[in-house]
Amino acid sequence: MRPGWILRLYPRAWRLRYGDEMAALLEERPATFATYLDLFLGALDASLNYVPPERMVPVAERLKADIVVRFCAFVLFGFGWLLLARLNDPVVSFAPVAALYPGLTLLLDAFKLAGVIAAIGIALGGLPLVGMAVRRAAVRRQPDVLRAFWWAAASALLFALATLAVAEAHPAFWIVTAYLALSLGLLLLGTIAVAGLVLKADLEERELRRTSLPAILVLYGMAGSLIAAVALGVLVASAAPSLLVSQDVGPGMFSVSVLLLGLGTVLAFMGARHGWLAPAGGTGTGA
């Protein structure tokens, strides 16, 4: 029996590309058990890994997509972090409990510090990249990139102004609600603008790969912050449940915060793993 039939185990795209020449090769040499086994493993490998040329994505595009995924993951994480960071507010009710359980302050500080490290990583990796993209867009006259930049900058500025205005006073409930709605809207708009900017910008593979080291800071910061938040949750629930009533952060807000921190961290790890596996040069295998 000739081994040509085993080629049917290969995916269709593979057979269209290599089927004829492989069949010709198989007709020219005697097939042994090792040949059948090798073809079987080859078919399995092709089913798992082969990407037809028309579906291949340039590595730079793939890296850009991974950077956007990591940034979106950080935004999710950051929102959760901002919610939970207010656990010690109001301080009047937090301080006596924290004096009884020093671990509370320690874990809250660790949570905040790890989050700040992640933010530093984002700034170290992202700001030079955005700066490069905007300078290049200005020189090469790319209005869509510049427009995305201005939307992102305007969102960040409005968010900062709104936060300052709310922080300086003790506003009514409806103003706080309006502030939260505005913040969410601006966050969404800013994230979309940054994602558009990165995806449309003329950035080279080597420039994009420079974000890999800061990404390690981001990932460790996010993971550390998540672990501290979970430990904090366990400690509060077991030793000081009264905090969930007295503090601004109630049980629902705490759960949502940890959920966002977890989602963001997992998404960031997935994005990073995908990006670092991108082969150097040429094209990658799928988006």
Place this chain on the structure above:
Amino acid sequence: MPRTEVGRFSDALFLVLSSLAGGSKHGYAMIEDIVAFSGTELEPGTLYGAIARLEQRGLIEPLPAEERRRPYRITPAGVEALKAQVETMAQVVSAGQRRLRLLEGS
């Protein structure tokens, strides 16, 4: 050509690139050539797994088919990748020889 990216095909990739460095060849000629210079006989599944990976990375490129056979040739990027791999192997060989001499001398 990091091993993690290519798994069981890493040696095959090197053998195929080395074979094509000697001139363009189709699958059967590559197998014969590789046996001649390395003593390793690649099976067709492994050979075409390596060819697909090298082609995806732009290290080799197909030439027009001759009947059902399609020859391939190494690209400039393939030459660079082969050079880097050969240099690494030369360092490994050199270190291995030095250590063997030390063992035999002791």
